[in-house]
Amino acid sequence: MSVNLPNTIENQLLLRLSPTGRDRIGAQSDCIELLSGSVLYEPGHMIEHAYFPLSTVICLMATLPDHHPLEMSLVGNEGMVGASLVLGVPTAAMQASVHNPGSCLRLSCVQLQAAMIEIPELRTTLNHYLHRQVMQLAQSAACIHFHDIEQRLARWLLMTHDRVHCDHFHFTHECLANMLGVRRSGVTLAAGLLQHQGLIQYTRGEITIVDRQGLEAVSCLCYSASSM
Template sequence: MSDPRPYRNELLRRMMPDDLALIEPYMTRRNLPLRAMLVTPDTPIEAVHFMEHGIAAVIARTASGHGAEVGFIGFEGMTGASLVMGDDRAAHACSMLFEGEAIRIDAVHFNAALAASPTLRLYLLRFVNYMQTQTGCTALANAQLKLEERLARWLLMCDDRLPDERMAITHEFLASMLGVRRPGVTITLQLLEGRSLIRSRRGEVIIRDRAGLIELANGSYGEAEAEYARLIGDIGAAQA
């Protein structure tokens, strides 16, 4: 790796050189297919993944198996952040929502780097703080907003992390992520398409009017994104 910052992942791009040097020898690039499990609940975390492409979703599930998305991780972040907080496992699953690529570091070497460098842990705790804000915004949206507002926010968050406006996703999968029934998602997609905000095809959603989606999101999009910029930095440069 001759380029000192050969990464798309924002955490790696902004990491202090000395901290980066601690983990670089243990980095491996991995292709991650759709639904690849990165974190299994209540099981020791084997590795962290600094996302380069694609989106991983944090999924909370009830005892009966019903689940909903409670967090998004794209090229701005990492999986397995419980290790940063001194725990070896997480309460929620994390799996690939859109296929992609990540830089993997096994937990043993990652923990050793955290122990060797207080600045590395403090830096990555900023990301943990951001994720708590994102999760709080999701909880508020789920509790207070209409489905069309929640869907607008969800699509915007995908758009932030994907290379173009096309998203290969089914109505059924959208319903499972939002924790609602499929017919509601179908009707809501039709509503957004009728407003020329998106184009919905079989197994694909295309964003046509991002500004319109932001308006429809009714204030639910933007707070977490602003917190990331405050804590870590603007992610716009990596999208260029």
């Protein structure tokens, strides 16, 4: 669903551009509203659009046959979805689905390629972001292998908190299990431990961050490394 373009572009990547560059992107893009659970890409399928979140949060998920999907990265207004288009690769490597509903700017694959030619600073900015995203994915893979569930849950909650810009958000048990790559019973245990420590409140999928600093202390070092 298209919505009115905001007066101020709130995507952090686009804010790095000059006012002229931002105006060009604003004129060429559509501002749309994304609904929770909407799937934007499927692995192996063609990428038709690049998305620059404003208030929405999009998750990138690795999928394997006979296994539940595993969340590898969250993208909010600090980044973009469809970064492989910067390399000229129009095929999705992971599933991209809407984690939290909200607005974003959308450009077609053709529009993005043309914009990177017309606005050289855009290509430079997106190249830097692509490098950062690769590093974050590597960090996530290591985190899943080496760190315990409680630490990883604290990390994902902090990453979500950074992107939704509010203390309260919704997570189903299934969603948390996908984030962590564990059974739902593992989610219950880890969330219960964080709640017992007074760091969060968690009831029927509704999560409230109570003690942000305490949550950072419990989280593994991967959170600070991926936030750099």
